[in-house]
Amino acid sequence: MSPLRAAEHRILIVDDEQPVRDAVSEYLGAYGFTVDAAEELEEAEALLATTHYSLMIADVRLTGLHGREGLELLRFARRHCAGIRVIVMTAHAAGDLEREARRRGADAFVEKPLPLADLLFEVHGLIDAVDRVPAGEGQDA
């Protein structure tokens, strides 16, 4: 993907670990993507509600105010960003979590620490899928 095409896509990385946010932001930024990073569920929701993203990469082990689950972010993202693709990542892969994430609309599930090159491969694949879907016809949860 050319940097010019990448620049058309904004990506949101959601993770409570700053080194993860920094590494992913810097890496994808070097490939031309515009990347925003959120450390909290509510911060991610505020960004999703006000900005259009093509892709979200989220650690859904986050918890929010009043014990809300990070998985709720998937439905929120689908509702606010038409056509958004979602990569769920977590440090502790569990079959139940992956099934639930996919049921709620995750497009890909990756385990941390994931080599950045592999993450980029997933990102390119999903962004290509976004480009193939006409605007306004994104899937909804």
Add this chain to the structure above:
Amino acid sequence: MPETLLDRLLLPGAFRVVFQPILSYDQRGWQIHALEALVRGPRGTHMEYPEVLFEYVRRKSAEAVVDRHCVAEVMKAARPLGSQITLSINVHAATLEQDATFPDFFRAQVQEAGRVPARVIVEIVEHAAPWAGAGFARALEAMRAHGFAIALDDVGLGHSNFRMILECRPEYFKLDAFLVRGSHNDYYRRAVVRSIVELAASFGGTAVAEGLDNVEDLRIVLDEGVRSVQGYLLARPAPADVLGGSELMMRAATRLPTAFDDVRFTPSGDWLRQATQALSQAAPLAAAS
């Protein structure tokens, strides 16, 4: 070391405050009616954008603590402006509903800053509807008893609806940019603007058109009877010193210049020149004092 993002936002100096002039017209001409204080998050972060910052604050249910912090920061930032100019300060309806001591806190902040309530407008913003309780009504009553005027933000949008108008009976009806922008070539938008101007007049209030960014829309809202205006076309939000500092206080007591040449070599010259030009383009007769 602050642990959460909210803690970091509440550190002294994390917020920046800018002011945007609200200009109003009467028989004697245009003048600076008030400055709306606008709070921005840390520069270089996405919290710099107010829509992200306050969406986050609302999702954290932190309106009250953040509003208190904002009021204190606004009072600090407004010092160079002197105490004679009117400030319009945003407060969430949720804060008034939930924080019973907020009106007293607000008054104390105003007094400590050497300001008088008659020169402070409480601008109520809301994006959810937790204000329907008794706390909101009590707080509003207290604010009025303290002598503050009430403005209702975003009239016609979201929860700033007829019920909210009846609850607040505001002195100022602020027409959201969504209604104002494009009113020059949209019959229906213009009709909504006209209806809110009439509604405001029926309440004995003042309609304020926000978000003006072109002369055509300015001309339409003036034609529809709006006499208080705000927007990038007239003046962008700016720190107190850029707007002219204490010089602005003197301007507020006088009138806007009637010709561009009247504004020279002053810190506030740039925006005053811009505002005067826009007003005279939109309504040449109204711009002359």
